[in-house]
Amino acid sequence: MAAVEKRLEMAWVLDNDLTDNVTHGICVSNLAFSMGRELGLSHEKCHELAVAGILHDIGKMKLSRYLHGRNEDTLGIEEMKYIRMHSQLSYDILKKHDYSEFILESILYHHENYDGTGYPNNLLGEKIPFGARIMRICDVFSALTSDRAYRQAFDKDTAVELMIDEVKNFDMRIFLTFLKVVNDENFNIERCYKPTVTRIENIRIDQPGYSLMVSESTGYVPV
Numbered sequence: 001m002a003a004v005e006k007r008l009e010m011a012w013v014l015d016n017d018l019t020d021n022v023t024h025g026i027c028v029s030n031l032a033f034s035m036g037r038e039l040g041l042s043h044e045k046c047h048e049l050a051v052a053g054i055l056h057d058i059g060k061m062k063l064s065r066y067l068h069g070r071n072e073d074t075l076g077i078e079e080m081k082y083i084r085m086h087s088q089l090s091y092d093i094l095k096k097h098d099y100s101e102f103i104l105e106s107i108l109y110h111h112e113n114y115d116g117t118g119y120p121n122n123l124l125g126e127k128i129p130f131g132a133r134i135m136r137i138c139d140v141f142s143a144l145t146s147d148r149a150y151r152q153a154f155d156k157d158t159a160v161e162l163m164i165d166e167v168k169n170f171d172m173r174i175f176l177t178f179l180k181v182v183n184d185e186n187f188n189i190e191r192c193y194k195p196t197v198t199r200i201e202n203i204r205i206d207q208p209g210y211s212l213m214v215s216e217s218t219g220y221v222p223v
């Protein structure tokens with residue numbers, strides 16, 4: 001393949017992954033903010049949850065070129081190892097930008113399961129930071145209600161049923177709060193995917209080929 005074509009293909013890959021990553025981040029952000037409110041957290045903490053939500057998978061952007069277009073069912077062990085690095089990568093990137101410890105921990109541990117089967121550290125129960133336990137639930141719900149290369153998005157009720165089957169992964173008190181939020185008559189899944197609450201200072205992630213800026217109120221803006 002000619003060098004120019006290869007570059008164009010890579011740009012397409014990155015653009016697509018960026019769009020998916022941003023949309024997912026917005027949903028997790030909005031949901032985490034609502035969960036924080038329902039849990040009676042301070043406005044500041046709710047806002048921190050929203051920031052963690054939009055940025056939690058930012059480390060995946062560093063893995064895009066290796067993993068684009070593959071789904072978790074067909075990944076080999078090596079690729080799974082790469083995927084599992086992303087929460088640490090997100091943490092490492094954001095640590096350099098002075099995000100609060102609460103935000104950083106919520107992000108680093110957002111794939112820990114309540115029963116100790118998650119990653120990166122197999123943390124169990126309340127050893128998992130509180131924000132990360134919220135993030136875990138919002139993350140799974142957003143993943144299930146989004147289209148994937150290998151399946152269409154599940155509707156809200158099916159997603160909730162699937163999550164109940166896997167409830168061992170979640171903190172039950174927080175999960176009950178989640179049910180309250182998504183079953184509220186004002187809950188609107190489309191609105192979940194629109195940027196509303198997040199206000200983030202600038203951050204740049206420079207990589208060969210592209211860079212990314214997260215700007216005030218609008219979410220991610222490719223630059």
Ligand SMILES: [Fe+2]
Pocket residue numbers: 056057086087110111139
């Ligand atoms: Fe993640």
